[in-house]
Amino acid sequence: MSRGRTKRMPGFNLVSLMDIFTILVFFLLVNSADTQDLPSTEQVKLPESISEKKPEDTAVVMVTETEVLVQNKVVAARADVEASKAIYVPEIRDELLLIGQRAVGITSKAKSAKKEVTIMGDRAIPFKLLKKIMSSCTAAGYETINLAVIQKASQFKKESS
Structure with missing residues (x-):
């Protein structure tokens, strides 16, 4: 007895499904560009730290057992750097200056914000060698020097587990 109603x-x-997917895409985009991938090598065993700060995109100076690299380009032999009596290493400074000149910045303030380096x-590594490399970075105008470490669980997280 249906009266013509179908x-x-x-x-x-x-609409709600599209909203969920839009939020998911924005979340993934924001979190995917959050960290810097440091070059990994089996020759360098990084120290461990409980640092919570994530690495930013900076110039990278890598010290291996035999050589010193800037942005994966060999600039000096490690033995020569250790044997040198100079305060800083001119090869490292020159390569970092080139990288600093190639940095794109609209204003001088934007260029100075990019003056960070990660070692x-x-x-x-002997402290004497590390000090020479850090001096080379400051001679090239890099004011912020970061040391790369492997992040381990903090003491608080270990105690609460």
């Missing part, structure tokens, strides 16, 4: 099948609402060195 039952409609309920439709599928795509990747073995945990057994």
Whole structure:
């Protein structure tokens, strides 16, 4: 005894589904560009730290057992750097100056904000060598020097587990 009314099948609402996928895409985009991938090498065993700060995109100076690299380009032999009596290493400074000149910045403030360098060195690196490399970075105008470490669980997280 239906009086001419036909039952409609309920439709599928795509609006809420599109909202969920849009939020998911934005979340993934924001979190995917959050960290810098430092070059990995088996020659360098980084020290461990409980640092919570994520690495940023900076120039990278890597010290291996035999050589010193800037942005994966060999600039000096490690033995020559250690034997040198100079305060800083001119080859490292010159390469960092070139990288600094190639940095794109609209204003001088934007260029100075990019003056950061990350040093990747073995945990057994002598402090004298590290000091020469850090002096080379400051001679090239890099004011912020970061040391790359492997992040381990903090003490608080270990105690609460």
